[in-house]
Amino acid sequence: MRLTVDGQEIDIDADPDMPLLWALRDLAGKKGLKFGCGIAACGACTVHVNGEAVRSCTLLVGQLDGPVTTIEGLSTGGKLHPVQQAWLEEQVPQCGYCQSGQIMSAAALLEHTPSPTDAEIDEAMSGNLCRCGTYPRIRAAIKRAAALKAGA
Numbered sequence: 001m002r003l004t005v006d007g008q009e010i011d012i013d014a015d016p017d018m019p020l021l022w023a024l025r026d027l028a029g030k031k032g033l034k035f036g037c038g039i040a041a042c043g044a045c046t047v048h049v050n051g052e053a054v055r056s057c058t059l060l061v062g063q064l065d066g067p068v069t070t071i072e073g074l075s076t077g078g079k080l081h082p083v084q085q086a087w088l089e090e091q092v093p094q095c096g097y098c099q100s101g102q103i104m105s106a107a108a109l110l111e112h113t114p115s116p117t118d119a120e121i122d123e124a125m126s127g128n129l130c131r132c133g134t135y136p137r138i139r140a141a142i143k144r145a146a147a148l149k150a151g152a
């Protein structure tokens with residue numbers, strides 16, 4: 001199968017029933033996304049497909065209908081994505097395990113909603129769990145990223 005991942009076309013030898021998460025981590029070497037639950041309940045495996053945040057643990061490679069972006073392809077042109085920059089400035093991560101998924105969900109949110117309210121952030125991020133409880137810093141970082149994107 002041929003997939004487009006982080007702007008590159010890659011050929012993988014995968015059964016169409018393989019979850020995208022496995023194909024990306026084990027066959028494409030994209031270790032930035034994480035396995036958490038395997039049942040679309042934690043968000044650790046979040047990537048973008050056609051720019052939308054999806055849980056790659058429950059999407060099968062045979063169901064893919066567009067290019068995939070992982071955390072490893074989020075930044076372009078040698079420059080951090082505003083969400084990544086904001087995450088650094090707010091020092092969001094604790095153990096870090098959930099954070100690539102958090103960042104991918106936040107980046108997708110800001111594409112649709114450039115200046116989200118607290119309620120919109122909570123709703124958009126509700127599928128991304130953090131056992132370290134970094135939620136207040138995530139919210140602050142999303143607001144900072146919104147300002148960075150707006151050029152503030």
Ligand code: FES
Pocket residue numbers: 034035036037038039040041042043044045046055056057058
């Ligand atoms: S590993 Fe996919 S949502 Fe938890």
Ligand code: FES
Pocket residue numbers: 093094095096097098099129130131132133134
């Ligand atoms: S930073 Fe540890 S699970 Fe989120």
